[in-house]
Amino acid sequence: MHVLYHDVLANPPSTQTIGPYLAHTRIAYFSMEIALRPEMHTYSGGLGVLAGDTVRSCADLGLPMVFVTLLSRRGYLRQEIDSEGRQIEHEDPWNPADFAAPLRAKVALLIEGHEVWVRPWLHVVSSPIGSRIPVLLLDTDLHENNPEDRRITDRLYGAGTEYRLKQEAILGIGGLRILQALGFSVRKYHLNEGHAGLLALDLLRRYPRNPNQIANHTGSAGLKFRITPVHDACIFTTHTPVEAGHDRFDYGLFGHVLRDYIDIDQVKLLAGDDSLNMTRLALNLSGFVNGVATRHALTTHRMFPGYDIRAITNGVHLPTWAYPALADLFDASMPGWAYEPDIMVRADQLPGEKLWAIHQQAKADLIAQVARRTDVLLDIDKPLIGFARRMTAYKRPELLFSDLGRLKRIHAGLPFQVVIAGKAHPGDAPGKVLIQKIHQHIRELAPEVTVVFVPNYETDLARHLVSGVDVWLNTPTPPMEASGTSGMKAALNGVLNLSVLDGWWLEACVEGITGWAIGRDGVTPPDEAHGEPIENDLYNKLENVVLPLYHHDRERWIWMMGQAISKVACYFNTQRMMRRYAAEAYLR
Numbered sequence: 001m002h003v004l005y006h007d008v009l010a011n012p013p014s015t016q017t018i019g020p021y022l023a024h025t026r027i028a029y030f031s032m033e034i035a036l037r038p039e040m041h042t043y044s045g046g047l048g049v050l051a052g053d054t055v056r057s058c059a060d061l062g063l064p065m066v067f068v069t070l071l072s073r074r075g076y077l078r079q080e081i082d083s084e085g086r087q088i089e090h091e092d093p094w095n096p097a098d099f100a101a102p103l104r105a106k107v108a109l110l111i112e113g114h115e116v117w118v119r120p121w122l123h124v125v126s127s128p129i130g131s132r133i134p135v136l137l138l139d140t141d142l143h144e145n146n147p148e149d150r151r152i153t154d155r156l157y158g159a160g161t162e163y164r165l166k167q168e169a170i171l172g173i174g175g176l177r178i179l180q181a182l183g184f185s186v187r188k189y190h191l192n193e194g195h196a197g198l199l200a201l202d203l204l205r206r207y208p209r210n211p212n213q214i215a216n217h218t219g220s221a222g223l224k225f226r227i228t229p230v231h232d233a234c235i236f237t238t239h240t241p242v243e244a245g246h247d248r249f250d251y252g253l254f255g256h257v258l259r260d261y262i263d264i265d266q267v268k269l270l271a272g273d274d275s276l277n278m279t280r281l282a283l284n285l286s287g288f289v290n291g292v293a294t295r296h297a298l299t300t301h302r303m304f305p306g307y308d309i310r311a312i313t314n315g316v317h318l319p320t321w322a323y324p325a326l327a328d329l330f331d332a333s334m335p336g337w338a339y340e341p342d343i344m345v346r347a348d349q350l351p352g353e354k355l356w357a358i359h360q361q362a363k364a365d366l367i368a369q370v371a372r373r374t375d376v377l378l379d380i381d382k383p384l385i386g387f388a389r390r391m392t393a394y395k396r397p398e399l400l401f402s403d404l405g406r407l408k409r410i411h412a413g414l415p416f417q418v419v420i421a422g423k424a425h426p427g428d429a430p431g432k433v434l435i436q437k438i439h440q441h442i443r444e445l446a447p448e449v450t451v452v453f454v455p456n457y458e459t460d461l462a463r464h465l466v467s468g469v470d471v472w473l474n475t476p477t478p479p480m481e482a483s484g485t486s487g488m489k490a491a492l493n494g495v496l497n498l499s500v501l502d503g504w505w506l507e508a509c510v511e512g513i514t515g516w517a518i519g520r521d522g523v524t525p526p527d528e529a530h531g532e533p534i535e536n537d538l539y540n541k542l543e544n545v546v547l548p549l550y551h552h553d554r555e556r557w558i559w560m561m562g563q564a565i566s567k568v569a570c571y572f573n574t575q576r577m578m579r580r581y582a583a584e585a586y587l588r
């Protein structure tokens with residue numbers, strides 16, 4: 001019987017201590033969000049889910065690591081949709097004591113000129129096939145702190161840049177000091193995105209140096225700049241493919257929040273003249289930098305010329321995302337797959353009837369979930385297209401609805417249904433409008449075409465979606481999808497991807513075998529002169545390739561399911577990803 005990682009809670013949390021981890025831990029991984037289990041609301045989306053899959057693979061591999069994140073007591077956002085199709089935002093609190101234990105260590109840092117105390121909670125991730133990994137969740141809700149400071153670790157990505165900067169100070173500076181206070185001797189710090197960039201600055205402050213050293217070496221785009229001990233210690237994984245997406249702070253604000261912390265002129269040399277760009281800071285202070293897919297590394301290199309940007313393509317933790325009955329089938333035919341996922345290459349030999357029967361079971365489970373959450377009853381015999389993304393402009397959730405007349409005509413000949421989910425960040429007004437528009441389209445397409453929006457996309461719902469739909473649709477604007485990981489989860493479960501060529505899909509798409517591409521590489525933007533609008537290609541693929549295959553050649557469809565599992569899962573997993581980080585970044 002397949003064991004889900006979050007079914008395993010390593011003893012009662014209150015009995016856990018940090019002692020067993022101190023002596024051998026060498027690498028600390030910092031992330032603003034980590035999806036540890038569905039009940040712990042310490043993540044918002046892809047970045048956190050990746051970090052969670054990373055912890056689980058580290059546990060499987062027994063890597064000597066500790067993870068650091070924020071406690072986020074009040075979570076990110078619980079989404080409700082009102083009768084007008086508008087997103088209603090609620091806090092999403094969880095109870096830390098159910099899954100973690102407060103440790104005794106406490107450190108302080110100066111924020112706005114006064115002390116703010118930080119305490120870690122310990123949560124332990126336990127692998128059924130490997131070891132245990134400690135995760136420290138930082139908390140400022142202590143009686144020593146004033147009411148405002150007590151809320152710094154409350155809301156993940158809460159409102160306002162000042163709040164964000166304080167959170168990043170707690171994560172980067174507070175996190176580093178906590179590790180030292182607990183007695184860890186860490187050799188490498190892995191910054192998952194720029195949010196923990198202040199950690200590198202805090203390391204820099206500790207090394208005696210000649211300030212001119214920085215000026216002398218940053219000259220041309222930071223190329224020859226090296227402050228060896230900091231460089232040697234820091235590894236930076238960037239996730240943002242566009243200039244506007246990088247975390248930036250006004251130096252006035254920085255000076256106000258972290259007054260007298262460091263000479264601002266020195267920071268400007270490292271993080272940009274006009275504002276503090278956390279990506280640039282991390283780039284300048286890390287000896288190993290990587291993007292999260294081959295194309296993304298190239299895009300980053302164009303954005304920041306002169307830096308050596310490697311590519312380590314993201315993955316997913318296979319045992320977390322495999323539908324349980326499918327995992328049992330993997331166990332029977334490819335023993336050891338969870339630990340040695342390369343063997344998944346043999347999944348193309350899985351018996352088709354079994355694969356199909358298990359898929360239909362997963363689809364029935366999803367249909368039950370959707371009925372429970374929305375009152376809409378989907379039809380198990382009709383192909384089901386899934387689209388679950390953060391609702392934001394670049395993901396283009398409205399692309400499928402560009403021509404409702406055409407959608408209805410396609411449906412008349414080749415019936416299908418659609419399930420959609422996704423939250424918009426509370427500060428993303430256009431993203432919220434997209435949710436409303438989707439609801440309008442749902443009404444316009446009814447009753448012929450069934451499209452259902454399931455509120456509150458989170459990892460539990462994601463597990464049902466990525467195993468229970470037939471087609472996983474993805475329509476980002478290239479090159480905005482740095483990697484994407486939900487399509488990997490889908491392929492692992494025999495769900496076929498239909499996606500724009502961007503991020504990971506550029507590496508994984510074998511047309512008509514692992515799934516299908518929408519548009520061609522390099523000619524996907526909708527306003528492209530020498531191509532058709534991208535939505536035409538989406539409709540053409542659906543009408544001429546995807547839906548006819550489902551309705552008229554089930555055998556070939558099931559063959560493709562086996563191809564998708566074998567060719568995607570054997571490579572796009574966090575086991576391979578972490579082995580690469582270990583060999584290329586941590587052992588550097």
Ligand SMILES: *Cc1c(COP(=O)(O)O)cnc(C)c1O
Pocket residue numbers: 044045046047049388389390457458459462463483484485486487489
């Ligand atoms: C996997 C996952 C994501 C990441 O999806 P993308 O493919 O990067 O859009 C986001 N949210 C949840 C809940 C997930 O499970």
